[in-house]
Amino acid sequence: MRRIISVLLENEPGALSRVVGLFSQRNYNIETLTVAPTEDETLSRLTVTTSGSDKVIEQITKQLNKLIEVVKLVDLTEGAHIERELMLVKLKATGSQRAEIKRTVDIFRGQIVDVTSSVYTVQLAGDSEKLDGFIQAVGTSGVLEVVRSGVSGIARGEKVLSL
Amino acid sequence: MELLSGADMLIRSLQDEGIEYIYGYPGGAALHIYDALFRQDKVKHILVRHEQAAVHMADGYARATGKPGTVLVTSGPGATNTITGIATAFMDSIPMVVLCGQVASTLIGEDAFQETDMMGVSRPVVKHNLSVRHPEEIPEIIRKAYYIAATGRPGPVVVDIPKDMTTPNERYEYAYPKKVKLRSYNPAIRGHAGQIKKAVDMLLAAKRPIIYAGGGVILGKASDQLTELVRMIGYPITNTIMGIGCYPASDKQHLGWLGMHGTYEANMAMHHSDLILCVGARFDDRVTNATEKFCPGARIIHIDIDPASISKTVDADVPIVGPVDAVLKEMLSLVKEAKEKPDADAIASWWKQIDEWRAFHGMRYETSPDVIKPQEVIEMLCRLTNGEAFVTSDVGQHQMFAAQYYKFDKPNRWINSGGLGTMGFGLPAAMGVKLTHPDDEVLCITGEGSIQMNIQELSTCKQYNLPVKIINLNNQALGMVKQWQDMNYESRHAESYMESLPDFIKLAEAYGHKGVRIEKKEDLETKLKEVLAMKDDLVFVDIYVDRFEHVYPMQVARGSMKDMWLSKTERV
Numbered sequence: 001m002r003r004i005i006s007v008l009l010e011n012e013p014g015a016l017s018r019v020v021g022l023f024s025q026r027n028y029n030i031e032t033l034t035v036a037p038t039e040d041e042t043l044s045r046l047t048v049t050t051s052g053s054d055k056v057i058e059q060i061t062k063q064l065n066k067l068i069e070v071v072k073l074v075d076l077t078e079g080a081h082i083e084r085e086l087m088l089v090k091l092k093a094t095g096s097q098r099a100e101i102k103r104t105v106d107i108f109r110g111q112i113v114d115v116t117s118s119v120y121t122v123q124l125a126g127d128s129e130k131l132d133g134f135i136q137a138v139g140t141s142g143v144l145e146v147v148r149s150g151v152s153g154i155a156r157g158e159k160v161l162s163l
Numbered sequence: 164m165e166l167l168s169g170a171d172m173l174i175r176s177l178q179d180e181g182i183e184y185i186y187g188y189p190g191g192a193a194l195h196i197y198d199a200l201f202r203q204d205k206v207k208h209i210l211v212r213h214e215q216a217a218v219h220m221a222d223g224y225a226r227a228t229g230k231p232g233t234v235l236v237t238s239g240p241g242a243t244n245t246i247t248g249i250a251t252a253f254m255d256s257i258p259m260v261v262l263c264g265q266v267a268s269t270l271i272g273e274d275a276f277q278e279t280d281m282m283g284v285s286r287p288v289v290k291h292n293l294s295v296r297h298p299e300e301i302p303e304i305i306r307k308a309y310y311i312a313a314t315g316r317p318g319p320v321v322v323d324i325p326k327d328m329t330t331p332n333e334r335y336e337y338a339y340p341k342k343v344k345l346r347s348y349n350p351a352i353r354g355h356a357g358q359i360k361k362a363v364d365m366l367l368a369a370k371r372p373i374i375y376a377g378g379g380v381i382l383g384k385a386s387d388q389l390t391e392l393v394r395m396i397g398y399p400i401t402n403t404i405m406g407i408g409c410y411p412a413s414d415k416q417h418l419g420w421l422g423m424h425g426t427y428e429a430n431m432a433m434h435h436s437d438l439i440l441c442v443g444a445r446f447d448d449r450v451t452n453a454t455e456k457f458c459p460g461a462r463i464i465h466i467d468i469d470p471a472s473i474s475k476t477v478d479a480d481v482p483i484v485g486p487v488d489a490v491l492k493e494m495l496s497l498v499k500e501a502k503e504k505p506d507a508d509a510i511a512s513w514w515k516q517i518d519e520w521r522a523f524h525g526m527r528y529e530t531s532p533d534v535i536k537p538q539e540v541i542e543m544l545c546r547l548t549n550g551e552a553f554v555t556s557d558v559g560q561h562q563m564f565a566a567q568y569y570k571f572d573k574p575n576r577w578i579n580s581g582g583l584g585t586m587g588f589g590l591p592a593a594m595g596v597k598l599t600h601p602d603d604e605v606l607c608i609t610g611e612g613s614i615q616m617n618i619q620e621l622s623t624c625k626q627y628n629l630p631v632k633i634i635n636l637n638n639q640a641l642g643m644v645k646q647w648q649d650m651n652y653e654s655r656h657a658e659s660y661m662e663s664l665p666d667f668i669k670l671a672e673a674y675g676h677k678g679v680r681i682e683k684k685e686d687l688e689t690k691l692k693e694v695l696a697m698k699d700d701l702v703f704v705d706i707y708v709d710r711f712e713h714v715y716p717m718q719v720a721r722g723s724m725k726d727m728w729l730s731k732t733e734r735v
């Protein structure tokens with residue numbers, strides 16, 4: 001099953017490589033990985049999406065917790081949560097395509113953030129499925145370039161991941 | 164406050180940490196540190212002949228004393244040479260701190276002379292590694308390094324020290340921190356009371372129970388608590404090869420060790436048990452054989468300081484995370500208070516069954532009128548040293564024979580590379596033990612293959628007068644490899660013969676030691692006695708043993724615990 005694991009990590013050189021190294025060393029799979037400092041500059045927040053059996057996921061969280069620089073972690077998929085990913089897409093946009101793309105972008109609540117006579121650059125945020133859906137809707141033939149941020153997530157309600 | 168250079172702070176920190184010995188080898192990036200070492204005499208440095216040996220020495224010291232070992236090497240090749248030793252310590256959870264020189268911070272990333280990314284290279288085989296970014300951090304980093312290495316599930320910690328962090332004429336205020344603050348590292352200090360209660364209830368209700376103890380009992384210094392609990396409750400106990408000595412081998416309740424080359428009775432009892440109390444072991448593949456066939460009728464209680472060891476390969480019914488000594492102590496008092504007692508009839512018939520298994524095999528081996536059997540060498544050594552020697556081993560058949568036929572009643576005396584299986588471990592580990600146990604007998608039981616992997620350390624033994632006894636069970640082959648080839652490759656002995664062996668006696672003599680060769684069975688006892696009487700000499704004892712012997716029992720690959728070869732022809 002797909003999981004979203006959110007980690008508070010000491011904001012120190014080498015900490016990230018330890019997390020990434022752990023995944024390859026123990027043959028766990030990483031689908032997406034995002035990391036950035038938090039409002040507390042001594043901490044980074046890292047989100048990783050992975051998949052595996054319950055046993056594997058249990059090992060992943062235990063092994064992550066063993067890393068000295070991992071301060072706290074939570075498997076967001078264990079409870080209600082919000083998941084977001086940002087995508088920038090460059091699309092071929094000429095002639096009648098221009099209006100069609102514009103409509104699709106609106107339906108997906110995206111924005112066209114850059115325009116040339118033949119290209120639209122679209123920005124879209126949502127869960128990963130929505131981003132996949134957009135690509136499908138516009139058709140891969142018109143897609144010139146895609147960049148996705150990887151998943152960030154946060155628990156719904158009162159629950160917070162903090163020190 | 165005192166003003167000290169980074170190098171002096173480093174050495175002062177070691178002093179303040181109570182470090183007696185460091186094992187190492189100098190080089191450019193470590194020279195400021197070596198100079199600081201030279202100007203004091205509290206911390207003694209042992210100069211090895213290869214950095215790998217320094218790590219194994221520190222490891223042997225740590226395993227015998229329970230205290231973290233310390234290594235000091237230079238950058239680049241000095242650092243990379245330590246990796247096998249660090250990986251060995253990591254697999255067996257041995258506390259140690261490895262101090263590595265590094266090129267100056269201004270040169271890092273420029274492929275400078277003798278630059279290696281030791282933080283990156285060591286990362287998968289350390290508990291943690293730390294890099295010094297400012298000389299002022301040195302005392303705190305050293306304090307942290309030892310704290311992390313020695314607490315929780317112990318392990319090696321690498322400290323990377325760029326040369327400009329130790330510059331002699333840059334001085335800073337020195338104070339050794341009393342406490343370490345690490346918000347993200349808090350090893351458990353006690354087990355969960357509810358889980359412990361549940362475990363005790365299950366233990367008392369069991370009809371075919373077995374205790375399965377591991378190296379964690381020795382690392383957690385819990386042999387006394389374990390022994391008391393096992394004696395009080397009267398159940399059978401087996402242990403892993405890493406757990407040897409955690410419970411007296413000569414005691415009737417002890418079934419010997421389990422797993423691939425474990426005793427028939429230990430493996431049978433595990434397979435047929437209805438309850439396994441695992442204490443500080445990790446269900447390693449050399450223990451469980453095929454996990455899907457592992458102990459089908461058993462419920463499992465697993466005590467470990469490392470939560471990640473629990474339910475990693477075999478699921479636990481009752482996990483207990485905590486230090487083994489504290490958890491066992493609580494269990495002991497609950498067992499004492501409990502109104503229920505173990506089911507005497509069930510336990511008696513369980514013992515009857517176990518005694519039958521014991522009688523069936525009993526670690527028998529065939530003897531010969533003229534050829535020396537490796538097993539009999541070990542049995543004789545055990546008798547001649549009253550089972551009280553510190554025994555280190557290398558890796559191969561000799562290691563298994565040593566573990567099987569030397570009976571250890573005390574912890575910390577059997578010292579081997581169990582997890583990584585590192586040939587070349589035995590001699591340097593023995594040196595590390597002998598240095599701090601000069602009055603004890605220290606035997607290195609080795610093979611002609613393994614001993615050649617760190618043979619250069621005979622020179623270190625001369626320099627520091629380390630009269631260990633090297634017992635070379637010379638079968639003129641990479642015996643364990645050959646055994647597998649006999650069993651799985653129709654005896655095609657690909658590269659498992661050691662051709663052109665050196666004359667070990669002359670070799671030992673060339674290094675300034677004594678050598679004794681034993682070829683005839685009738686000489687074995689007298690010559691071994693002579694060797695053991697040579698208290699002040701390192702003696703290399705080259706014993707020509709049966710070249711065709713195999714280690715048994717041996718579990719059948721991908722089978723269950725109970726599927727074993729008992730000899731070349733007998734399979735159960």
Ligand SMILES: Cc1ncc(C[n+]2csc(CCOP(=O)(O)OP(=O)(O)O)c2C)c(N)n1
Pocket residue numbers: 557558559560561562584585586587609610611612613614636638640641642643644
């Ligand atoms: C460094 C290293 N390389 C290779 C091996 C694989 N290996 C395991 S046992 C063995 C043979 C050891 O030969 P020897 O030391 O003569 O012991 P014997 O089995 O003959 O008693 C080998 C090559 C290993 N364990 N360690």
Ligand SMILES: [Mg+2]
Pocket residue numbers: 559610611612636637638639640641642
């Ligand atoms: Mg051999």
